[in-house]
Amino acid sequence: MTDITTPLPRPSLRLPVRGEPFERASLDAITGLDRVSSATACAKLHGLGVTRSFVEGPRPLQPGQRIVGSAITLQFMPQREDLASGLGQEYVERHTALWAVMETVQPGDVLVIQAYGSQFSGCIGDILARYFQRKGGVGIVVDGRIRDSGRIRDLGLPVWSTGVTPHYASQSELFPWAYDVPVAVGGALCLPGDLVVADDDGPVIIPQAMAGEVVDSARDHEEWEVFSRHRLDEGARLSDYYPLTPDTREEYESWRSARAFAR
Structure with missing residues (x-):
């Protein structure tokens, strides 16, 4: 034992x-x-x-x-x-x-x-x-x-x-x-x-090593989600703004440019 x-x-x-x-x-x-x-x-x-x-x-x-x-x-x-x-x-x-x-x-x-x-x-x-x-x-x-x-x-x-x-x-x-x-x-x-x-x-x-790619991709994503929330709160259709369509993407780019200019 x-x-x-x-x-x-x-x-x-x-x-x-x-x-x-x-x-x-x-x-x-x-x-x-x-x-x-x-x-x-x-x-x-x-x-x-x-x-x-x-x-x-x-x-x-x-x-x-x-x-x-x-x-x-x-x-x-x-x-x-x-x-x-x-x-x-x-x-x-x-x-x-x-x-x-x-x-x-x-x-x-x-x-x-x-x-x-x-x-x-x-x-x-x-x-x-x-x-x-x-x-x-x-x-x-x-x-x-x-x-x-x-x-x-x-x-x-x-x-x-x-x-x-x-x-x-x-x-x-x-x-x-x-x-x-x-x-x-x-x-x-x-x-x-x-x-x-x-x-x-x-x-x-x-x-x-992927942090930069994530930041670049995420920054655009977060910004267009702000735009989409704003439009949905105004009564827009979900399928048009989440995710963005080619047409609403153009609308988003114009919205983003206007915000940048206003700053």
Whole structure:
């Protein structure tokens, strides 16, 4: 019979794992997306050939909030007692990727966390959320749960998660394993430096290299939707103005030119 008090042999793997250096999204890219909704970003990416950009599952802790920022990433992995577990209580976490990624935060960052939709791991709590916010982080997207939700809500820090739990991060089945690595969140891939747009419709991941195309396409889309709403409110037919027909497109171009001249 095995003696469970005997220390398990430990593989020669050093934690936390850190990925390769990366470049954050530019301020111009972030600013360009400032007025683009997640719905529009998702639709435009689909038209450009990226069909899985929506992070399914996480919902806003506080409705009405919105973020745009450059992604930094944190990856949880299943616990295995010979490598990493929460048996040492939360004090062990200060030596994990969860603490390490916090020291990399820069203004404009969005922390994107892979947690497999876990119902029992509180990936972020009040103290870490405060520290993240103080360093200039603009929001957090968690494919899993958070703890201290009331205090985080009081902070005003925008957070998207699948729910709440009283557990700390490594109390259950997961462990903060790696940072600055690709992560899978809600069925979408997020690379460090990708852009994140999140609002009441949920988070969307925009590949950094495609941000300019999305901005150009989305700007026109958002503008003609303003025009279409205006015409529909005046009693126009839906089929004429959503989407625009060739004739109403010409009408829109004239309307847009007149607005630009009036400015």
